[in-house]
Amino acid sequence: MTDQVRVGEVTRPRRAGVPEATVARLPVYLRALHALAEGGATTVSSEALAQLVGGGSAKVRKDLSHLGSYGTRGVGYQVEELVFHISRELGLTQGWAVVLVGVGNLGHALAGYGGFTSRGFRIAALLDSDPGRVGELIAGQRVRPVSDLDDVVRETGVSIGVIATPGASAQDVCDRLVLAGVTSILNFAPVVLQVPDGVDVRKVDLSVELQILSFHQNRRVLSAGLVPEQGVSA
Amino acid sequence: MTDQVRVGEVTRPRRAGVPEATVARLPVYLRALHALAEGGATTVSSEALAQLVGGGSAKVRKDLSHLGSYGTRGVGYQVEELVFHISRELGLTQGWAVVLVGVGNLGHALAGYGGFTSRGFRIAALLDSDPGRVGELIAGQRVRPVSDLDDVVRETGVSIGVIATPGASAQDVCDRLVLAGVTSILNFAPVVLQVPDGVDVRKVDLSVELQILSFHQNRRVLSAGLVPEQGVSA
């Protein structure tokens, strides 16, 4: 936090090198802070915040220190101030336009999910390749055909695409998104997408977490000694 | 892989110490391997697998080496064999019974999601606290009231609970699950759950990934346009 970086005409505290691990936790802090603010809290200590998100206070402090020095010794952090700085760091003040492709069960859930709009994302369009779905009204939006993608991107300045199609069509949709100029993609389809350099893909896999849970559950059962042996032995 | 560990009455190659980072990737390998098997491939090299999942071949080899020594030098890995060993390591051969609480949009999507059942999970029951939803038929299952939870756990030996309720009721549902004896919980609600020691909670937050994407998109826009020179790395 000591050195400075020139951005345009102004210098401001360097926040360029925020570690990935920290970035991944900022949304979690943000949610906790919103909850605190709703509850009427004005300040919060690293210890209290750590309690809320499940972690150590030192980690919280180090994370927040990457955004700048916004705490007060002996007191803690101002909730509203932290919300502002984290939101800005995450780019949530930009009001990104998002296009959602695929309005099956999951797409429906995503279109109606408050967590997107409440964090500054604007769903610019809902697309689906199934002609039977086109025209359907979901969360106040009319579903449009995937062929409208180029128009949508041009009209609304979409920079983030969300893929909630079946696995089979995900790569095709992805290619179209990239071709249309979308550089950030959130993929809910159960496939690993291939994209050119310069495009950022993140994947949310509903079953991966369940499998990780299974691993731990399995270990717990095994170490509890209840299951003598399973499958192949050495 | 050299030392041994006693489990019950037998010794077998130690696989107890699989690093978390590796565990998190095993489901991804598993999916790629299933796709390869469907495509008719019988062997795969670490390099090819790395290509498919997006990573380095050394990482793949080190990951797989934690399961044992199942590759053949000069050849690669047997696809089917790897599928078996990874599945077993993840405990997917146990056929865990899962109870899903909350059958709103997201719950619907989860109940119909093939990725659960195709990986050996069995949805033992669907529960909802809304009396209006009880009795509804989803994916061949009839929705039952949350008050049936104890019965469900007793009857079906459920060990994993999935929470897909609104945030407001998630902690309550979580408490009931814990009380009923469930020790692994997958939480889709946008809150951080508090649980006693010995209970494993994993959270999937649909908007967290979008916010991380926003961070990178923001950085890209900043460094592409306005920032003259240094500061922003990558």
Add this chain to the structure above:
DNA sequence: GTTTGTGAAAGGATTCACAGCA
């Protein structure tokens, strides 16, 4: 020749512990 398995090196992330400030 090809590809695995793995020590060793390098790079990150977390935790410790305390100086410094309100």
Add this chain to the structure above:
DNA sequence: TGCTGTGAATCCTTTCACAAAC
């Protein structure tokens, strides 16, 4: 006194590079 901010130490993860095996 209470709590932040941060070097230093520790732990974990990734990458390198190559001997061993096919």
